[in-house]
Amino acid sequence: MEFAEERTWHGLCWTGSAAPLPAAHRRMPPLLDPTLDVVFALLFGSSNNRDLLVPLLTAVLQPSVPIGDVTVLNPNLPKQLVSERGAVVDVLVRLQDGRRVDVEMQSRQQRSLLPRVLYYWAGTFRGQLEKGDKFTDLSPCVSILIAKHRELPGTRYHSTFRVLEVHDLALFSPELELHTLELPKLPPRLSGRRDAEVVNWGRFLAARTEQELEELAMTDPTIHRAKEALEVLSADPEAQDLARRRQLALWETRRQEALAREEGRQEGERMGEKRGRAEGETSGLRQAVLTACELLGLEVDAQRQGEIDSLEAEGLERLLTTLRQDRRWPNE
Numbered sequence: 001m002e003f004a005e006e007r008t009w010h011g012l013c014w015t016g017s018a019a020p021l022p023a024a025h026r027r028m029p030p031l032l033d034p035t036l037d038v039v040f041a042l043l044f045g046s047s048n049n050r051d052l053l054v055p056l057l058t059a060v061l062q063p064s065v066p067i068g069d070v071t072v073l074n075p076n077l078p079k080q081l082v083s084e085r086g087a088v089v090d091v092l093v094r095l096q097d098g099r100r101v102d103v104e105m106q107s108r109q110q111r112s113l114l115p116r117v118l119y120y121w122a123g124t125f126r127g128q129l130e131k132g133d134k135f136t137d138l139s140p141c142v143s144i145l146i147a148k149h150r151e152l153p154g155t156r157y158h159s160t161f162r163v164l165e166v167h168d169l170a171l172f173s174p175e176l177e178l179h180t181l182e183l184p185k186l187p188p189r190l191s192g193r194r195d196a197e198v199v200n201w202g203r204f205l206a207a208r209t210e211q212e213l214e215e216l217a218m219t220d221p222t223i224h225r226a227k228e229a230l231e232v233l234s235a236d237p238e239a240q241d242l243a244r245r246r247q248l249a250l251w252e253t254r255r256q257e258a259l260a261r262e263e264g265r266q267e268g269e270r271m272g273e274k275r276g277r278a279e280g281e282t283s284g285l286r287q288a289v290l291t292a293c294e295l296l297g298l299e300v301d302a303q304r305q306g307e308i309d310s311l312e313a314e315g316l317e318r319l320l321t322t323l324r325q326d327r328r329w330p331n332e
Helices: 037-044 047-061 079-083 113-126 196-206 210-219 221-234 237-296 302-310 313-326
Strands: 008-010 013-015 070-072 090-095 100-106 141-147 158-161 176-182
Touching: 037 047, 037 090, 037 100, 037 221, 037 237, 047 070, 047 090, 047 100, 047 141, 047 176, 047 196, 047 221, 079 237, 100 113, 113 141, 113 176, 176 196, 196 210, 196 221, 210 221, 221 237, 237 302, 237 313
Parallel strands: 100 141, 141 176
Antiparallel strands: 008 013, 070 090, 090 100, 158 176
16 A cells, blocks of 8 residues: 655655555655755746746736746756756746846855855846947846845845935836845745735745645645646656756765865864964063063063064074073173
8 A cells, every 4th residue: 555645855855654645646756846956947947837937937026017928048957067066057037028037046055145146147137238239238137046044134035126326215227136035034824915926936945745735736726836847847757867966966065065164173273273382382482581581680671571572482582592691681
């Protein structure tokens, strides 16, 4: 007998076991994790899933005019890219009004993430022009960062950024627009929310059990379609392999970063010990000089104390040798 799974995310997919499974729901493959950037790109960048990409963009951008169609500018995911450490896997889209939208799913916290988002926005904006084109040919560019971690202060789940004058908030230019969706900040309730659509997409991505995902799908037809698309993708052996390779690459990146931090810590300790020994030696020599002056009856005024304090170990050794041999302060 097959068994139902109260499945939770474990590595690449949901795993677990529980009660007997009804016949209509048997043999479902483990679902791939949509917060893994490769899985996200395969799910929303596929030509078969334009009916998912448009609602997602609509929920985030809240355009005044409905998004009629989109063109994915990077539909083919280079297989070698998934194994590269530090590679950015995103979905770059051109809307029917010419705007370009870059959507990135980020599953791990890292330094300088926000400057990197701005850097890639700049590349997308500049990449519109070729030699001989005019600046008037430039269309607005939008970057959407979906983060599995908290990236910004505050509790706002969906943040929107533009370039504004700091006093009267006048818009400098409509060409720059940045959005962040931070999954840990998802609101617990939808009741009365005007942004229910974008919250539901966050709940879809952040779902940790199949039951949670099923309940969400029952209340939202678009999420139901997304769940079905994720199931189809999860059954694809090639997608499974790409997800596995990508996860291994991310794990290796974390391992290398952890090793670098540990090596840096150990080197810092070695440097600290070496510096501590040197400081201890210098302090001991300064005290020896003061003791020698006391035994010789030499006054240590402010000027001589300043000279002693300014010398390092080698200079203090020379001074101590002079005091012992000449029994007077140097050059006197």
